[in-house]
Amino acid sequence: RSTMDTSGLELYYMPTCPYCKKVLRFMDAHDIRMPLHDIMSDAHDHDYLAEHGGKVQVPCLFIDGEALYESDDIIEYLQDRL
16 A cells, blocks of 8 residues: 655546556556546636646646646656655
8 A cells, every 4th residue: 555645746637548547557556546637527627727737738747736747757756756
């Protein structure tokens, strides 16, 4: 079971996005839990990503409000903190 501190982390994703699925599979494999925001099912999440991330691109991991894009970079960030 992961003992990773995920406070301050939130993942914005789309269920159909293969890069999002890659990140979610990594999170499942390492039992990493954090708030997830499906930008397709929630207009507020979509708008938040556009406004605070600067673009509508997923996956996007917000780290204390700072956007990190690209699935490999997100996985590397999480891997380094396991």
